[in-house]
Amino acid sequence: SQQGEEDPQALSIQEGENATMNCSYKTSINNLQWYRQNSGRGLVHLILIRSNEREKHSGRLRVTLDTSKKSSSLLITASRAADTASYFCATARTGGFKTIFGAGTRLFVKA
Amino acid sequence: EADIYQTPRYLVIGTGKKITLECSQTMGHDKMYWYQQDPGMELHLIHYSYGVNSTEKGDLSSESTVSRIRTEHFPLTLESARPSHTSQYLCASSEVLAGVSTGELFFGEGSRLTVL
Structure with missing residues (x-):
């Protein structure tokens, strides 16, 4: 089974609101990454957080990691219509060389 | 922008045909991947x-095969395509972080395959 699971599966918000997506995983990890995918395109890397980090920021993105709960969250502040996409978390296991993706959260930002 | 390229972007073929999806990267990455x-x-x-x-x-079990003869090239081949192979195929590459895990993956735009 896949390592990561995102919650919610889909999220619809108004422009300007914040969007929060959650990810849970099962095994110990070296790092956790978040990706974005526009419809019919490849994935684009957003941010990587290492297992010894608890929070990381990049522009309007804020990622948290709780290794004790095996969970992460991605917060997009002041969302824009252009943020409409699918967002995936992915985990890289310690000592492993495979990156495993979750099922993704589909975000719809209404103008 | 990632320097990883996939061709073709779209392919519609009949059942039983042999197809090869191409993937090339110019970043010198050792690790490469195919996702469905x-x-x-x-x-x-x-x-x-x-x-x-x-x-x-x-x-995920797949009837496709891959080869890695050159660092930059990682083609995927289906010897006899079937309708169940209809899907999007995404190629990616990455560096290794301190020899213990993968870092950021760089993805191509994908190859969307339709088998009739």
């Missing part, structure tokens, strides 16, 4: 490679 993704669904790892002459099967 149905529309709106999760990504499934079907093949990966640690480097030249190294290939491994991923978590």
